[in-house]
Amino acid sequence: MEHRLFPDGTPGPVVALANPSEPLFPDPVPCHQNSEFLYVGDLHEYKGVFLLAEAARCAGVKMRFVGSGLDLAKLKVDFPEHRFDGWQDRTGLERAMAKARMLVAPTLGPEPFGLAPVEALLCGVPVLASDSLLISRDICAQEMGESFAAGDRDALVAALAGLSADDDWVAQMASNAKTGARHISLSSQAWCDALLSLYRDILQSPSTTRGTERLRAPVAT
Structure with a gap:
């Protein structure tokens, strides 16, 4: 999505978090x-x-x-x-x-x-x-x-x-x-935890993206 967010080619401070979702059933559908x-x-x-x-x-x-x-x-x-x-x-x-x-x-x-x-x-x-x-x-x-x-x-x-x-x-x-x-979606709890961790990193070091690499996932919110 970065080329759509920054069409002029200038990269921005983007951290991708997979959106949350939950299964409808406890067991897989046959x-x-x-x-x-x-x-x-x-x-x-x-x-x-x-x-x-x-x-x-x-x-x-x-x-x-x-x-x-x-x-x-x-x-x-x-x-x-x-x-x-x-x-x-x-x-x-x-x-x-x-x-x-x-x-x-x-x-x-x-x-x-x-x-x-x-x-x-x-x-x-x-x-x-x-x-x-x-x-x-x-x-x-x-x-x-x-x-x-x-x-x-x-x-x-x-x-x-x-x-x-x-x-x-x-x-x-x-x-x-x-x-x-689960590689393309987080559980609701994991999503909340990831957001809180990201906000914590921003508040602690607002001029950097230190510590956010672990939050990267292939899908942007």
Whole structure:
């Protein structure tokens, strides 16, 4: 994110802290036994939901959308074969996640962090994300999911079709997510501790970033 925060190339005193998130379940989801792909979030064109709905149709996979937004009504009309749950509370989200094979994050524009993908990973559900989601590179590096070029329908179709048929690979990614998810997200307590430690360092030495290296993580808040 530093090139976006400092477009003129002048570096600033940036310390990256992974955002906090908590798993929805105490035990991982047996996702390789499921057939349904899941989207969670705002239903708006910018998020790539039309691209995803069309790609899922072409790939012949089951798609479940959880969330509300400006384009919900049009999506329902244009893609009646998909399931649209609307906005859900935590219980509803848990029901959907328990049935998920993978979570898909097809955003068309840059996003530094996605709560739904991280929550899925913490549940042992792999993630298929566009490369506009900046944590997609970390997800792929940990082999917790796959990535595709943002806006590339054909690439998304191919990924959905392949992942719908490869139970072993989905199970392997799910296994990797059990431990790898914490590399891109902190627990609530760890996040609070890291913030307090950072503030303490700033107060003790306001002109330096002494002691902040240990707080660095691959995701910016």
